[in-house]
Amino acid sequence: MSILSCTVYVRFSLVLNSKKSPHLNTSHLFFFLTVCFSAFRWVKFEEKVEEGGERWSKPHVSTLSLHSLFELRTCLQTGTVLLDLEGYSLPQIVEEGMISPDLREKISFVLLRKHRHQTKKPIHRSLLKNKFMKKIPRDAEASNVLVGEVDFLNKPFVAFVRLAQATTLGGLTEVPVPTRFLFILLGPQGKAKSYNEIGRAIATLMSPHFIDVAYKARDREDLIAGIDEFLDEVIVLPPGEWDPKIRIEPPKKVPSADKRLEFYHPPQQWGGGGLAEDEEMPVQHELGEELAFTGRFCGGLYLDIKRKLPWLPSDFYEGFHIQSISAVLFIYLGCITNAITFGGLLGDATDNYQGVMESFLGTALAGSVFCLFSGQPLIILTSLDDPLRLWIGIHSCLQCFVLVATDASYIIKYMTRFTEEGFSSLISFIFISDAIKKMVGAFKYYPINTDFKPDYVTTYKCECLAPDPSDGCNDLQWFSSNLNVTALDWSQLSKKECLKYGGSLVGKSCKYVPDLALMSFILFFGTYSMTVSLKKFKFSRYFPTKLRKLISDFSIFMSIMTFVGLDMLMGLKTPKLIVPTEFKPTRPDRGWLVMPFGKNPWWMYLASFVPALLVTILIFMDQQISAVIVNRKENKLKKGCGYHLDLFWVGVLMATCSFMGLPWYVAATVISIAHIDSLKMESESSAPGEQPQFLGVREQRVTGILVFVLTGVSIFLAPVLKFIPMPVLYGVFLYMGVASLSGIQFWDRIKLYMMPSKHQPDFSYLRHVPLRRVHLFTLIQITCLAVLWILKSTFLAIIFPVMILGLMVVRKMLDMVFSQHDLAWLDDLLPEKEKKKKDDAKKKGKEKEKKKAKPDDSEEEVRNSGFCCPL
Numbered sequence: 001m002s003i004l005s006c007t008v009y010v011r012f013s014l015v016l017n018s019k020k021s022p023h024l025n026t027s028h029l030f031f032f033l034t035v036c037f038s039a040f041r042w043v044k045f046e047e048k049v050e051e052g053g054e055r056w057s058k059p060h061v062s063t064l065s066l067h068s069l070f071e072l073r074t075c076l077q078t079g080t081v082l083l084d085l086e087g088y089s090l091p092q093i094v095e096e097g098m099i100s101p102d103l104r105e106k107i108s109f110v111l112l113r114k115h116r117h118q119t120k121k122p123i124h125r126s127l128l129k130n131k132f133m134k135k136i137p138r139d140a141e142a143s144n145v146l147v148g149e150v151d152f153l154n155k156p157f158v159a160f161v162r163l164a165q166a167t168t169l170g171g172l173t174e175v176p177v178p179t180r181f182l183f184i185l186l187g188p189q190g191k192a193k194s195y196n197e198i199g200r201a202i203a204t205l206m207s208p209h210f211i212d213v214a215y216k217a218r219d220r221e222d223l224i225a226g227i228d229e230f231l232d233e234v235i236v237l238p239p240g241e242w243d244p245k246i247r248i249e250p251p252k253k254v255p256s257a258d259k260r261l262e263f264y265h266p267p268q269q270w271g272g273g274g275l276a277e278d279e280e281m282p283v284q285h286e287l288g289e290e291l292a293f294t295g296r297f298c299g300g301l302y303l304d305i306k307r308k309l310p311w312l313p314s315d316f317y318e319g320f321h322i323q324s325i326s327a328v329l330f331i332y333l334g335c336i337t338n339a340i341t342f343g344g345l346l347g348d349a350t351d352n353y354q355g356v357m358e359s360f361l362g363t364a365l366a367g368s369v370f371c372l373f374s375g376q377p378l379i380i381l382t383s384l385d386d387p388l389r390l391w392i393g394i395h396s397c398l399q400c401f402v403l404v405a406t407d408a409s410y411i412i413k414y415m416t417r418f419t420e421e422g423f424s425s426l427i428s429f430i431f432i433s434d435a436i437k438k439m440v441g442a443f444k445y446y447p448i449n450t451d452f453k454p455d456y457v458t459t460y461k462c463e464c465l466a467p468d469p470s471d472g473c474n475d476l477q478w479f480s481s482n483l484n485v486t487a488l489d490w491s492q493l494s495k496k497e498c499l500k501y502g503g504s505l506v507g508k509s510c511k512y513v514p515d516l517a518l519m520s521f522i523l524f525f526g527t528y529s530m531t532v533s534l535k536k537f538k539f540s541r542y543f544p545t546k547l548r549k550l551i552s553d554f555s556i557f558m559s560i561m562t563f564v565g566l567d568m569l570m571g572l573k574t575p576k577l578i579v580p581t582e583f584k585p586t587r588p589d590r591g592w593l594v595m596p597f598g599k600n601p602w603w604m605y606l607a608s609f610v611p612a613l614l615v616t617i618l619i620f621m622d623q624q625i626s627a628v629i630v631n632r633k634e635n636k637l638k639k640g641c642g643y644h645l646d647l648f649w650v651g652v653l654m655a656t657c658s659f660m661g662l663p664w665y666v667a668a669t670v671i672s673i674a675h676i677d678s679l680k681m682e683s684e685s686s687a688p689g690e691q692p693q694f695l696g697v698r699e700q701r702v703t704g705i706l707v708f709v710l711t712g713v714s715i716f717l718a719p720v721l722k723f724i725p726m727p728v729l730y731g732v733f734l735y736m737g738v739a740s741l742s743g744i745q746f747w748d749r750i751k752l753y754m755m756p757s758k759h760q761p762d763f764s765y766l767r768h769v770p771l772r773r774v775h776l777f778t779l780i781q782i783t784c785l786a787v788l789w790i791l792k793s794t795f796l797a798i799i800f801p802v803m804i805l806g807l808m809v810v811r812k813m814l815d816m817v818f819s820q821h822d823l824a825w826l827d828d829l830l831p832e833k834e835k836k837k838k839d840d841a842k843k844k845g846k847e848k849e850k851k852k853a854k855p856d857d858s859e860e861e862v863r864n865s866g867f868c869c870p871l
Contacts, residue, residue, distance in 0.1 A: 153187060462510040
């Protein structure tokens with residue numbers, strides 16, 4: 001066969017990270033392969049051009065024949081390996097001595113032929129390039145794999161080249177990315193499929209599994225060792241039990257190399273038992289230096305200020321983002337609904353000494369000051385629903401200062417997931433319960449007409465009758481002197497006019513009102529359902545990524561506006577949001593300042609210390625548990641915590657609000673979780689098939705400050721806010737309560753009671769803890785939650801703060817019921833177990849070092865009929 005009749009020409013190209021650092025970022029990769037009119041490429045997962053050559057397939061995990069991996073290993077053992085070659089064009093590289101003189105001209109002709117790419121039309125190619133380049137990070141590098149069969153070779157020619165500097169090699173790659181690596185395989189005819197599989201094998205190796213080795217290799221032996229290490233992590237799928245045509249979906253999160261290695265070398269932990277591939281050691285409750293006991297007066301407060309002060313400028317300029325707008329609108333509506341709801345309850349409890357206006361003013365004042373000066377501005381404050389008085393507030397303020405000065409927040413270390421999830425679940429259920437109770441109340445205010453009988457529809461009428469002169473009504477004399485009653489056509493008057501002029505309504509339908517209960521339910525459940533759907537829209541298959549994310553961020557606002565519009569369109573008199581329109585105290589006979597000394601006897605000022613102690617316990621537990629939940633490790637906060645600083649400002653605001661006759665304010669767990677959720681950030685550039693990675697939370701003070709400033713000026717926004725139906729806001733409350741339950745292990749374990757074993761999710765703790773022990777642990781938590789609910793709902797609510805503290809005691813007692821192994825998977829270990837954890841970590845490290853020496857695998861022991869799937 002002549003040179004021109006080369007039957008197969010394969011081109012792979014792979015984009016790698018260009019950093020020279022030994023710690024390479026291997027998450028951004030790109031491959032491109034062409035076999036005549038078919039093509040493959042890898043950004044991180046494999047893509048194939050479907051039949052017809054116009055559509056790229058969905059990204060999928062590459063599956064390789066095990067035989068091709070051993071053939072690739074042989075190719076690198078016997079072929080040419082050139083590392084750090086100086087070359088700035090493909091012809092120069094070919095001429096640099098990697099080809100023997102007798103074959104140089106023929107091989108050069110094949111390699112230097114014009115490269116055809118999958119996209120043919122220039123306009124479409126341009127659009128494709130622009131879109132595809134967004135998936136590739138800046139400063140990326142390429143690796144090209146050139147594979148083919150020719151008629152002038154008797155044995156395969158193989159070369160692996162690493163260039164000293166990344167170089168753009170003309171049209172070799174589909175997109176303008178400089179090349180760092182070349183792999184060339186040309187061989188005699190008859191083995192095109194085998195060459196193709198070897199090419200796919202090296203392309204897959206040059207994904208995250210092999211890049212580090214390829215960059216650092218000093219000689220051929222290093223490359224061979226890298227392939228051997230890759231083979232150690234390969235899983236073989238037996239033939240006949242799996243269809244190789246099936247494309248495996250990419251995982252939601254690619255496991256790290258350490259987790260993959262644990263599958264083969266499982267560490268011993270908690271007295272025995274290995275871990276499966278995705279079963280790393282359970283993430284334990286870790287609280288950093290923020291809660292270290294300093295032993296100095298106000299030592300923790302000083303460290304909090306020192307820690308947070310450098311971040312102060314970024315706390316403001318990082319808040320100027322479109323995502324902040326959606327967060328402000330969402331949290332603002334939640335705060336004003338909260339202020340109105342609890343303001344009404346406070347009005348009933350305090351004889352209007354504290355009402356809706358005081359709730360608005362207190363929320364604005366306390367929230368703004370807290371967000372401006374606190375250690376964790378992502379926490380949202382809400383009022384306490386108690387008839388508190390000035391001296392109780394002063395004593396509580398002083399007690400909070402004592403806790404801050406003595407680093408008492410240190411005891412937060414003993415609040416494990418058991419306590420956190422119990423408390424946060426209670427608050428979530430309260431939100432859900434209150435939203436449903438408010439909605440059910442609409443059916444009492446606007447009852448459905450169950451006496452309506454369609455067969456007697458003609459009898460349902462309402463007539464207006466003129467007033468009877470014999471009644472001797474004073475109103476009739478007034479109407480007679482100011483209006484010609486006899487001139488009115490009473491049968492044509494409306495209900496409102498009939499009653500206005502002294503007439504009476506007679507008929508079965510006179511008491512009819514539209515079905516406001518049903519309309520309210522539509523607004524309530526519609527807002528909740530639409531919010532849930534739009535929040536998940538960022539995972540949809542429709543529309544570009546940025547548009548999906550924008551819709552998800554503004555899901556609450558879009559839902560509210562949709563159902564406000566529906567309510568206005570229907571024109572029914574559903575209950576609306578009522579906002580004060582004048583800046584004055586709810587009770588007209590009081591001012592904005594409360595005098596500390598009045599009619600109460602002097603001993604009352606001292607005796608208030610006792611109820612103040614209960615209030616302090618409640619505030620401490622509520623504030624610090626909410627802070628622990630917000631500061632969880634999984635939220636990836638980078639600016640540190642400020643437990644002591646937060647508690648200090650809560651104490652200051654307690655005294656301030658007490659003197660002004662305003663409610664007290666403390667962290668709102670559910671709204672704070674919603675605030676965190678609305679500010680989560682994800683990676684914008686991700687490889688095809690790769691899920692956007694959670695980067696952290698937009699930590700700033702702007703959203704909180706704007707929320708509370710808007711709350712304060714809401715009295716001026718009353719003309720607009722009056723159009724918002726209360727059922728819509730109840731739907732927002734329901735969403736916040738339900739959304740705050742997501743990700744709570746306690747809630748997941750409750751759902752296990754209703755699932756048959758075969759349908760239960762593959763939770764890691766179910767692999768290590770017997771199901772009956774899981775159910776027992778959950779039952780104890782449910783019992784504690786029920787006790788807290790009963791205490792809060794009865795006259796025993798006065799001891800509710802102490803019972804929250806009692807959760808920590810219950811958790812300590814669980815050490816006598818459950819083993820440390822079970823608690824490690826179901827909960828967090830208490831601080832005294834930290835030494836044991838460190839000892840286990842040391843043992844784990846020693847075992848890894850011992851098992852670094854890997855036994856050599858024999859090629860003959862593996863059948864080439866299997867398929868392997870790289871981890």
